[in-house]
Amino acid sequence: MARYALVIDSRRCIGCHSCTVACRVHNDLPIDMIYNPVTTVGPTGVFPNVHMVHIPLLCMHCANPPCVDACPSAASQQRPDGIVWVDEKKCVGCKACVMACPYGARIPNHEKGTVQKCDFCKERIDEGLRPHCVETCHQKARIFGDLDDENSEVYKLVHGEHSIRLLKELGTDPYVFYIYGWEV
């Protein structure tokens, strides 16, 4: 069984928000919902040593997802391949998962009364395709693949580069990895 992960190489990200737009268009999200924001840190430093980094955020598809444990209706689920998703039919919109998620990755849909999130475009993955955000990133800053496959690019990046995970001290064991050019 695969264990899907995403590596974000922030050295390549130019903050164009193409991933944000692609995600919203393909998932048909309301105007005020974003699964996939891109934040900016900086510019910092003094000329000529000035730095700025763009950090795409999304669901971390944690190995220990607090959102799944918090969900009283069992709508939040995790597949064996690690993808965390929401069964909309079961979701009651209690927002327990919104409060439990340390990454702000869950967004209430006020029209439907449910909570939604990035699911790595699981229907595409089941067809052997890549998520829309990965497909659309022209800088190839997003690398998606199977972390259990030693020949995959994500495996090599995670084990070879200096990759970090956000808020790993919380013990959620996120499966989105970041490669920074400098310390944020």
Added chain:
Amino acid sequence: MKHKEEGWGWMLAVDFFFAGMGGGMLLIAGIADFLLGEGNTSVLGNFLGAFCIAIGACFLILELGRPLQAWRVFMNPRAILTFGAWTMTIAIGAGLIYASFGLKMLPWSDWVILRKLMALGCIVTGLIVATYPGVLLGRHKSRPFWNGPGMIVLFLFSSLVTGGAAHILSAAILPAYYPGGLSGLPLMVALLLGFQLIFWVGYLWVKISGTTEREAKAARKWLKGNFSGKFIYGFLLIGTLLPLVLLLFPGTGVIALGAFLALLGGLLMRLLVVYSGEDRTWLPGEECYRARLPLGTEEFLKAWNTK
């Protein structure tokens, strides 16, 4: 920075208030039955305990995005909300059955063993209902003000205070069969208010001085930020210190006023605590990013949504 709020709202705080007060009332009624015997708490108060939990459950349902699907919250045994929902349901049942023993026209009103069993049920479920919001909030790792076991103590004390205050007000409307049995209840509530005050001071002190910077930042809001006025003047002075003093004076009217203010303090505390959960541990650049997002009240968004 102001940003769009996507978390729990005031209805959950009102749920915590009513459920906590009801749980505290059941707990006090059950303990009074075991220590002093039947008829020491007002029948009105015994019924109100169960009704308050039911009112709290109604607010919890209204808070849901899909209220008609509320039955689904009973479905995940791993979730603490599911545990709370089941406990509240059992507490309502145990509370109503226990309160019915005060209606002497009912044929089971002299079944002592069943009454004692229901009193035990009220103690256990009342204690859990009174405490569980603290457990629910304290487990949120990324909510710096909530995280930790301190919330459990704060919610337990507040539930006992509001439960005791509600029993005082109920007894003022419909006295118990043996009103002398719980004559010391105002003093007990005053003592609990004193303990609550000490715990709040200690909680904020520890959060500000003995934890991470993000927890200190969240706690400083309560003393110098946008929560400070409501917390210091509303909760500490009007909702805690003033009722503490009033409950020490003799006279039904003064004590009832003190009990009422203690209830207001309990409600305000829960509102402030729930809203303090907006403070999340931010990711790099996230707070700035979210502050730039529309709040949903902008003209262009209204125009877009009505297209």
